Amino acid sequence: MAGKSKTRSLQVFDTELSADTVEWCPVPPSHHILACGTYQLHKGPDRAGDEDATPSRTGRLYLFEFGQKGHMSPPLTELQRLDTPAILDLKWCHVPLSEKPVLGMAAASGELQLYTLSVNQERHYSLQALSSLEVGVDRLALSLDWSTGRGDSSDVRVVCSDSAGCISALCLAEGALMPLSQWKAHDFEAWISAFSYWDTQLLYSGGDDCKLKGWDLRMGPSSPTFTSKRHSMGVCSIHSNPHQEHILATGSYDEQVLLWDGRNxxxxxxxxxxxxGVWRLKWHPTHPHLLLAACMHNDFHILHCQQAQEGSGGACPILASYILHNSLAYGADWSHLPLDEPAPCSPTTAEPKKSFMEDGGHLRIQYESPTASFDTSLEDDAGRYIPEGATSPPTSSASGQALSPDGDSPLLSFLLASCSFYDHMLHVWRWDWTPDECTGQGLAEQAAAGDKLTP
Known part of the structure; x- marks a missing residue:
């Protein structure tokens, strides 16, 4: 089922503070915009008798633009940085609000903060504070999710979980966050909360008490619709599949990804x-069977879930892994942006690969002060920028899809971002995949029905 697969690093950025969340903007025409959040713990002063000094937490919110500017420069450009409370989670609303993209932030200050993405006449993008609401005193806001995962803008709501084990449901009224209800859901930290995108009256939550729970806002929070103890450690990731009704993915510190049918x-x-430990899970924005997992101590992985979704009962095969981070793998996200210049496929023969270095290319290391970003890449003698790991110059393709060398299956190219904690690194990378014949036929059918699959 796997076909041919390869991941390639495009750029690395030093976030200076520990990075734990990245999110590509899902709202057109801003698919090239990327947000990254950081979390830094500062312990209290080490004085005698002051062992219980309260630590402080600070963060920084970065805004980037991804641009395919040719081969002379790396693609990622920093647009803005905002000093904030430490950031635990970021999520863009899937639809524009008042004709602008809106970014939600769960902060260690116990606040849920909203920012609008604005663009001026010079096409410069920036984030502007819109609204904030404290979900509780002396607690950390740990996660958030929007009800708009399938592109429905009729009743926009937000759910937030916190370190006191509480879940908060909120709505927006004229751009301001308004609480709907809050209840105690878990005995310890409620690491994650999420909507069912198919019935947004349904919520899911996971906590450090090892429990996965369901809630129906129409019934009130007095008791969950179900409680599962199937995970053996804390539940820290949940994502509803926006393409296939009833399908839910959950992850835990127990290192397991579970797929569920919400009806059972x-x-x-x-x-x-x-x-x-599976800290974050993300379904692909258009392909219903691709699932991205950020696995803390074991890098980032892309799973193919079709057979499991169809009831085979087996584990989901891993199509690709990105292993270039050197610390805890926390944040990861798919971009909606098509890659205009897919990298060439790997050779189908057994002949040794010939690198750019052998062809007369050379290594270029670029340092950009004061942003502290850096990029290590190859360029040929003409100075053209070459994605790392490529074996020949890219060829142009407006659709981001090319044929594999045998001409049978399409080469699919995806853009992703990921970040890691203690080494404070943000990576932008691509995944090139040539599915096998069976999977390729299924993806071709999906592409033909693209309007139906895209939220």
Missing amino acids: MQQPLSQTSLGG
């Missing part, structure tokens, strides 16, 4: 062990 939460459809 007694037993998962499948279980996949990834060898690291």
Whole structure:
């Protein structure tokens, strides 16, 4: 099922503070905009008798633009940085609000903050504070999700979880956050909360008490619709599939990804062990069977979930892994942006690859002060920028899709971002995938029905 697959680093950026969340903007025409959040813990002064000094937490919100500017420069440009409370989670609303993209932020100050993305006449993008609401005193806001995952803008709501084990449901009234309800959902930290994108009256939550719970806003928060103890450690990631009704993915410190049918939460459809605590899960924005996992101690992985979603019961195969981070893998996201210049496929013969270095290319290391970003890349003798790991100059393709060398299956190219904690690094990378014949036919059918699959 896997086909041919390769990941390639495009650029690395030093966020200076520990990075834990990245989000590509899902609202057109701003798919090239990327936000990254950081979290830095500052321990209290080490004085005698002051062992219980309260630590402080600070953060920084970065805004970037990804641009395919040719081969002379790396693609990512920093647009803005804002000093904030420490950031635990970021999520863009999937639809524009008052004709602008809106970014939500869960902060260690206990606040849920909203920012609008604005653009001036010079096409310069920036984030502007819109609204904030404290979900509770002496607690950290840990996660958020929007109800708009399938592109529905009729009733926009937000759900937030916090370190006191509470879940908060909120709505927007004239751009301001307004609380709808809040309840105690978990005995310890409620690491994650999420909507069912198919019935946004339904919520899911996961906590450090090892429980996955469901809630129906129409019934009130007095009792959950279900409680699952199928995960053996804290539940820290949940994502509803926006393309296939009832399908839910959950991840845990127990290193397992479970797929569920929301109509039967007694037993998962499948279980996949990834060898690291699964901090974040993201379904692909257009391909319903691709699932991205950030696995803390074991890098980032892309799963193919079709057979599991169809009830086979087996583990989901790993199509690709990105292993170039050197610290805890926390934040990861797919971009909606098509890649205009897909990298060439790997050779189908057994002949040794000939690198750019052998062809007369040379290594270029670029340092950009004071942003502290850096990029290590190859360029040929003409000075053209070459994606790392490529074996020949890219060829142009407006659709981001090319044929594999045998001409049978399409080469699919995806743009992703990921970040890691203690080494404070943001990576932008691409995944080139030539599915096998069976999977390729299925993806071709999906592409033909693209309008139906895109939220």
